[in-house]
Amino acid sequence: xxxxxxxxxxxxxxxxxxxxxxxxxxxxxxxxxxxxxxxxxxxxxxxxxxxxxxxxxxxxxxxxxxxxxxxxxxxxxxxxxxxxxxxxxxxxxxxxxxxxxxxxxxxxxxxxxxxxxxxxxxxxxxxxxxxxxxxxxxxxxxxxxxxxxxxxxxxxxxxxxxxxxxxxxxxxxxxxxxxxxxxxxxxxxxxxxxxxxxxxxxxxxxxxxxxxxxxxxxxxxxxxxxxxxxxxxxxxxxxxxxxxxxxxxxxxxxxxxxxxxxxxxxxxxxxxxxxxxxxxxxxxxxxxxxxxxxxxxxxxxxxxxxxxxxxxxxxxxxxxxxxxxxxxxxxxxxxxxxxxxxxxxxxxxxxxxxxxxxxxxxxxxxxxxxxxxxxxxxxxxxxxxxxxxxxxxxxxxxxxxxxxxxxxxxxxxxxxxxxxxxxxxxxxxxxxxxxxxxxxxxxxxxxxx
Numbered sequence: 001x002x003x004x005x006x007x008x009x010x011x012x013x014x015x016x017x018x019x020x021x022x023x024x025x026x027x028x029x030x031x032x033x034x035x036x037x038x039x040x041x042x043x044x045x046x047x048x049x050x051x052x053x054x055x056x057x058x059x060x061x062x063x064x065x066x067x068x069x070x071x072x073x074x075x076x077x078x079x080x081x082x083x084x085x086x087x088x089x090x091x092x093x094x095x096x097x098x099x100x101x102x103x104x105x106x107x108x109x110x111x112x113x114x115x116x117x118x119x120x121x122x123x124x125x126x127x128x129x130x131x132x133x134x135x136x137x138x139x140x141x142x143x144x145x146x147x148x149x150x151x152x153x154x155x156x157x158x159x160x161x162x163x164x165x166x167x168x169x170x171x172x173x174x175x176x177x178x179x180x181x182x183x184x185x186x187x188x189x190x191x192x193x194x195x196x197x198x199x200x201x202x203x204x205x206x207x208x209x210x211x212x213x214x215x216x217x218x219x220x221x222x223x224x225x226x227x228x229x230x231x232x233x234x235x236x237x238x239x240x241x242x243x244x245x246x247x248x249x250x251x252x253x254x255x256x257x258x259x260x261x262x263x264x265x266x267x268x269x270x271x272x273x274x275x276x277x278x279x280x281x282x283x284x285x286x287x288x289x290x291x292x293x294x295x296x297x298x299x300x301x302x303x304x305x306x307x308x309x310x311x312x313x314x315x316x317x318x319x320x321x322x323x324x325x326x327x328x329x330x331x332x333x334x335x336x337x338x339x340x341x342x343x344x345x346x347x348x349x350x351x352x353x354x355x356x357x358x359x360x361x362x363x364x365x366x367x368x369x370x371x372x373x374x375x376x377x378x379x380x381x382x383x384x385x386x387x388x389x390x391x392x393x394x395x396x397x398x399x400x401x402x403x404x405x406x407x408x409x410x411x412x413x414x415x416x417x418x419x420x421x422x423x424x425x426x427x428x429x430x431x432x433x434x435x436x437x438x439x440x441x442x443x444x445x446x447x448x449x
Contacts, residue, residue, distance in 0.1 A: 020429065020430055022429065023190075023426060023429040023430060026188065026189050026190045026429070027189075027190055027426075029184075029185070029188050029189045029190075030185055030189035030190045030191065030196060033181055033184060033185050033189060033193075034185075034196065034197070034200045036181070037073075037082070037178065037181060037197055037200060038073065038200065038204060040075075040080065040081055040082050040174065040177075041072070041073050041074065041075035041078070041080050041082045041201075041204075042078065042080060043080050043081050043082075044078065044079060044080055044081075045079050045080065045081060045083065045166075045167055045170055045171070046166045046167075046170060047156060047157060047158040047162070047163040047166050047167065048079055048143060048155050048156055048157065048163075049154070049155055049156075049157050050078070050079075052146075052147075052154070052155050053077075053078065053079050053146075053155055054077075054078070056146055056155065057069075057077035057078070057079075068085075068087065068288075070201070070202060070205055070411055071085065071087070071198055071201055071202060071411065071414075072084075072085035072087075072201050073085075073200065073201030073202070073204040073205065074201075074204070074205060075201070079139075079143070079155075080174075081170050081171070081173070081174040082174045082175075082178060083139065083171060083174070084132055084135055084136065084139075084171050084172075084174065084175045085175070085178065085197070085198075085201065086175065086178045086179065086182060086194055086197050086198065088128045088131040088132040088135060088175050089124070089128045089175065089178070089179045089182070089194065090194070090285065091127075091131055092124045092125075092126075092127030092128040092130075092131055093124045093127075094282070094285075094286070095127060096120055096123055096124045096127065097341065098341070100120070100341075101340075101341045106120065106123075125179065128175065128176070128179055129172060129176065132171065132172040132175045132176070133168060133172055135171075136167060136168040136170075136171035136172050137164065137167075137168055139167065139171065140163060140164045140167035140168060140171075141164070143155050143156055143163075143167070144156050144160055144163065144164075178197060179194075181193065181197070182194040182196070182197050185197075190422060190425060190426060190429075191418065191421060191422035191425055192418070192421065195414070195417075195418045195421070196418065196422070198414055198418070199414065199415060199418040199419075202411045202414060202415055203415065213227055213230075214227070234412075237390065237393070237412065238412070238416055240390075241390060241412065241413060241416045241417075242416060242420065244276060244277060244383075244386050245275075245277060245416070245417060245420065246420075247275070247276040247277075248273045248274060248275045248276060249273070249274045249276070249375060249379055250271040250272070250273050250274075251271060251272040251273075251274065251359060251372075251375065252269060252270075252271055252359065252360060253269065253270050253271060253272050253352065253357045253358070253359060254269045254357065254358055254359075254360055255268055255269070255270075255355070255356055255357050256356060256358075270357075272348075272352075274343070274372075274375060274376060274379055275379075275383075276379050276382055276383050276386070277383040277386060277387065278338075278339045278342055278343055278376070278379070278380065278383065279334065279335050279338040279339050279342070279380075279383065279387075280338075280417065281410065281413045281414055281417055282334065282338045283330070283331045283332075283333075283334035283335045283338060283384070283387055284331055284387060284391045284409065284410040284413065285410065286330065286334040286338075287327055287330035287331050287334060287391075288327075288410060290330055291323065291326060291327060291330070321399075323395070324392055324395050324396070327388075327391065327392060327395070328388045328392060331384060331387050331388050331391060332384040332388065335380055335383055335384035335387060336380055336384070339376065339380045339383075343376060345369045345370075345372035345373040345376060346366075346369045348369070348372060349364070349365060349366070349368040349369035349372060350365075350369075352364070352368065353365055353368070359371060387413075390409040390412065390413060391409035391410055391413075392409070393409060394409050395409075
């Protein structure tokens with residue numbers, strides 16, 4: 001308890017924060033960049049009727065697309081220039097990460113260090129543009145077929161060829177701009193830029209959702225007891241996420257003593273931390289991305305009246321038991337798959353052996369790798385259960401209760417994780433500033449006669 005209190009006191013050291021000019025500049029740059037992003041999410045796509053688009057968005061506010069609109073901060077339902085948001089970049093980066101595990105050329109680039117990382121980042125940018133082109137063209141074609149109530153008014157008010165060209169150029173340009181903006185936040189601001197953009201999109205909808213919920217409670221549409229239970233449950237889930245994201249298994253690593261001349265080196269011990277949830281929020285994002293494709297295709301094909309397509313669209317739509325079962329299966333699969341990518345037991349064991357370290361009671365080499373794999377497998381099982389529970393809980397609630405806003409486990413995971421990482425980074429900047437001040441004082445005293 002004492003260490004936690006000390007950390008809290010250090011984080012709330014406003015006097016030190018007021019003197020940390022570099023940290024204040026980074027925070028200001030991040031806020032300005034996010035304000036630019038939020039302004040852009042309200043600029044409509046050229047060639048469409050915003051009123052008809054808003055009407056269609058209200059009529060189709062449910063379903064899995066609501067999650068992506070929530071991640072985009074409402075830019076998708078408004079069909080703004082940032083409608084694609086940063087999702088193509090995330091998809092491209094995920095594909096590149098997967099290729100580093102299965103494609104030898106990409107794996108070699110990953111091991112080259114900084115130069116290889118720059119090449120992989122460049123491939124990610126190319127992939128972002130390619131995916132944006134495909135998705136932007138699909139959105140343009142889909143918008144042409146949309147009409148208002150009764151089919152009297154069309155969303156698109158320009159010729160098809162001109163609108164497709166404008167939509168593709170605008171949407172791809174918006175995604176590329178957000179990709180650049182995210183990189184600038186990472187370099188000059190605070191936190192990971194891409195994560196901060198997604199975080200801003202999610203948080204931007206929270207005030208409206210809270211006000212709408214309280215208004216329903218005031219009018220009697222929702223019970224105040226139910227609203228209080230939702231708020232208490234949300235706080236409990238956030239606390240649970242923080243606990244699980246910080247949970248880790250520490251494996252004790254011992255280094256032998258060695259004598260060089262008259263001096264003895266080594267003999268110290270350290271630990272190898274293995275997180276309970278090594279895969280982070282990647283499994284839910286992967287699962288949602290894969291489930292979106294069949295749901296969207298089935299929904300589009302069911303419009304022709306085919307009965308079996310309609311059944312598919314109904315059974316795998318968000319909130320249905322088949323959707324929940326597929327969601328859990330994909331989360332579990334990707335938890336193991338992505339954990340195997342981010343942590344290689346054999347490589348870790350070999351590096352440990354080269355450094356002279358060993359796990360007490362375990363022989364170096366293959367036995368150590370098997371031991372790491374044994375522990376990691378059991379941690380991943382617990383992590384997959386934790387992710388599944390957090391992501392499926394809102395879906396189960398949706399089966400029995402109607403909420404006036406989208407409440408998703410994936411969004412909650414992203415918000416909590418990004419907040420924790422950003423606070424940790426701000427705290428590290430604050431500590432660096434304090435150490436820098438101490439060093440300046442010590443140098444100044446040393447220069448005195």
